[in-house]
Amino acid sequence: MxxxxxxxxxxxxxxxQMQAEGTLPDGLDFASVAVEPPRDAAHGDMATNAAMVLAKPARLQTRAIAEALAAKLLADPRIxxxxxxxxxxxxxxxxQDVWQALVKAALVQGTEFGRADVGKGQTVNVExxxxxxxxxxxxGHVRGAVVGDALANLLAFAGWKVTREYYINDGGAQVDVLARSAYERYREAHGLEPEIREGLYPGDYLIPVGEALKEKYGDTLLDKGEQVWLADVREFATQMMMARIREDLAALGVExxxxxxxxxxxxxxxIEAAIQTLKDMDLIYEGVLEPPKGKEPEDWEPRxxxxxxxxxxxxxxxRPVQKSDGSWTYFAPDIAYHFDKVQRGxxxxxxxxxADHGGYVKRMKAAVSALSGGRVGLDIKLIQLVKLWKNGEPFKMSKRAGTFVTLRDVxxxxxxxxxxxxxxxxxxxxxxxxxxxxxxxxxKDNPVFYVQYANARVNSILRKAREAGVDVSDATLAAADLSxxxxxxxxxxxxxxxEWPRLVEIAARGNEPHRVAFYLYELASDLHGLWNRGNDDVSLRFLQDDTATSQAKIALVRAVGVVICSxxxxxxxTPVEEMR
Structure with a gap:
């Protein structure tokens, strides 16, 4: 609802109706007509911009439209x-009964309250x-993982069919560096001194990889050249790292x-097929780019x-997709990967x-636009940095990782x-x-505690009501006299x-899951405020001498809990039922 x-x-x-009566001309576009909370709650419960957006195309005075519209709306008993x-x-x-009915709707629908159909079953891939x-x-990956997973949850709640996808960057030179780093830990597992030279990964996290390599290969790779072991070690180490990444994601609740x-x-x-597709559209050509902005001519040579x-x-x-030596640029496999997603429908x-991928936004959007014929939209969300603090100071890096704080640390x-x-x-x-x-x-300054405390308060009120012999089942509360x-x-x-159903739609349309966190803090604040007012005003306390009144007030509290849990x-x- x-x-x-x-x-x-x-x-x-x-x-x-105003058009049918001749008050407004035909052919007006109502798409920009909105109904939303007013900026100042003292002005009313809702506000519409209808007169403002229609005045110019209708060639009428704004106030005339607004007054005529007001007369029509007052015929609705809700207004x-x-x-x-x-x-x-x-x-x-x-x-008032409109708002009271909202409480009942939340209780009847439960955690389905607010679920939307703005996605209309469309498929969306969230990478x-x-x-x-x-x-x-x-x-940094923690924040991206949380934003991506919460966004996927939000879109599913709003009517999209969602696929969560992880793109394994295992095709570049970095996995060769991983293999060489793991090989040194393999040597270390045999009692030799590892040569962690500049450019290799120094973290202790590769020690188990080296030990696992020893268990699998024994000493058969020792003193052998890269041409013997590089491919096998690269595959082995990559699989072990991906297994750890999956475990880390699971610890964060991401699947x-x-x-x-x-x-x-x-x-x-x-890759060749994707580039050929663009070539068939006359979008691939041989050429020379202008020198990058901000660089001196001697730092660049035309080719x-x-x-x-x-x-x-x-x-x-x-954008270049193939270098002058015939090798692909980093952009080429990205084009092919997104072409694959387009082809999946x-x-x-x-x-x-x-945040360091800001330069990829326009080029990737251009590629998807071209490859899909404009059918598929691509939205790219850039995740800014997270700064860690403890005891008033920047939190130090992880020794296990060698250079950074890990997801598991957090x-x-x-x-x-x-x-x-x-x-x-x-x-x-x-x-x-x-x-x-x-x-x-x-x-109160800790938003997660403040929201969880609100939910715990809801459960505390329900427990106390049950102890007092009050029936607080959802069915009973929904049938209470909410007047x-x-x-x-x-x-x-x-x-x-x-506001919750509206918030869901707005957040989903904008791919903005943070709006849900903001809203929950505001809702929790309203509940805590109502609780505190009950300390001075006995009539606002949730448990009253009259059972019917208690059930009405607890229905409101339970409705808050329903939305918070949702x-x-x-x-x-995970909602907390009791604070300890």
């Missing part, structure tokens, strides 16, 4: 007031994490639907390369990239639920500070609950 969508439908019906304000906004006030299989995942390999694109004709005409699909410059693609210190929630308390393109002390403290919820503070909480489910966080 999306009340805002329902009222918008009522507004559109009224506008259609008690419709006031024209400012340049033409129409502020609406709704009857995230995609860390190089050269070591354990670091804290992928599909793992795709970059290496599988080479030698299979897939003929095979280029993708990405400027034809919105990019700033054309997805309606939408989403990539979650690190989860072991803060817990998966806390980690996931905190990673969503900022929009993905804003840097985030993760303070181990603050994320574990029990205060007893008549205090402004109670109605305010019901109004916040009413929202936490989208974030991948």
């Amino acid at each position: 999306n009340l805002f969508a329902d009222i918008r439908a009522t507004v559109l019906d009224a506008l259609t 008690t007031a419709a006031d024209v304000a400012g340049p033409g906004f129409l502020n609406l006030r709704l009857a 995230f994490v995609s860390a190089n299989p050269t070591g354990p995942m670091h804290v 992928m639907d599909l793992y795709s390999s970059e290496k599988a694109l080479y030698g299979t004709g897939k 003929v390369q095979t280029l993708f005409r990405s400027t034809a699909h919105g990019d700033d410059v054309d 997805y309606d939408q693609l989403i990539d979650i990239f690190g 989860v072991e210190m803060a817990g998966a639920d806390v980690t996931r929630f905190i990673m969503l308390t900022r929009k993905n393109d804003v840097a985030l500070d993760f303070d181990f002390d603050k994320v574990l403290e029990q205060s 007893k919820l008549d205090h402004a503070a109670e109605i305010a909480v019901a109004k916040k609950i009413a 929202g936490l489910g989208i974030l991948g966080v």
Whole structure:
């Protein structure tokens, strides 16, 4: 039950009637007509911009449209007031029983309350994490993993069919470096001094790989040249690293639907097929690029390369796909990989990239646009850095990793639920500070505690009611006389609950799961505020002498709990029933 969508439908019906009556001309586009919460709650419950967006195309005065629309809307028993304000906004006030009905809807629908169908069953592929299989995942991957997984949950909740995908970057030179690093640990397992020279991976995490290599190969690889062992060690080490990555993701509560390999694109004709497809569209040519901006001429030399005409699909410059020596650029397998996703029939693609991939956004969007004929959209979310703090100082790097703090370090210190929630308390393109002390403290300033405390409070109220002999089953609460919820503070909480279905749609359309975390904090704040007001106003306490009144008030509390549990489910966080 999306009340805002329902009222918008009522507004559109009224506008259609005005057209039929000749008050408005035919042929107007109502797509930009919105119904949303007013900026100032004192102005009303909802506001519509209908008069403002229609005045110019209708060639009518804004106020005239607003007043005529107001007269139509007042015929709806749910709308008690419709006031024209400012340049033409129409502020609406709704009857109390409308908000009371929202409480019942939340109880009847349970965690399905707020579920949307804006996706309409379309298929979407969310690619995230995609860390190089050269070591354990670091804290930057944590944020990308949480954002990607929560986004996938959100889209599924809003009606999309979602595939979570991990792209294994196992086709580049970095996996050769991994093999050489693992070989040194293999030598170390045989009692030899490892030569961790510059350019190799120094972390202790490769010691078990070396020991496993010894167990499999014995001493048969010792003192042999790379041509003997490189391919086998590379495959073995990559598999072990991917097994660890899967374990790390599981510790964070992330499970992928599909793992795709970059290496599988080479030698299979897939890269060549993707480039040929672009060539058939006259989007591949031989040419020389302009020198990069900001570089001196001596730092660059012109050379003929095979280029993708990405400027034809919105990019700033054309991009090389094949070097002058005939080898593929890094961009070529990325094109082939996304072509594969297009061919699998997805309606939408989403990539979650690190902030250092900003230069890939336009070129990848251009490639997908070209390869899909504009049918498939690609949204790329860039994940900004996470700064770790403890005891007021930057948190030091992990000795096990050698150069960084690992995902496992963070989860072991803060817990998966806390980690996931905190990673969503900022929009993905804003840097985030993760303070181990603050994320574990029990205060209003800690959003995850504040939300979990609200849910624990809901359960505490339910337990106390049961102990007092009050029936607080969802069916009984849904059938309660909710007209007893008549205090402004109670109605305010019901109004916040009413925003949940709208919030789901907005967050899903914008691929913005952080909005769910923001909303849950606001809802928790409203519940805590109502609780605190009950300390001074006995009539606002949830347990009253009259059972019917108690059940009405507890119905409101339970509805808050329903929405919190639903929202936490989208974030991948387990609701806490009792704070300890």
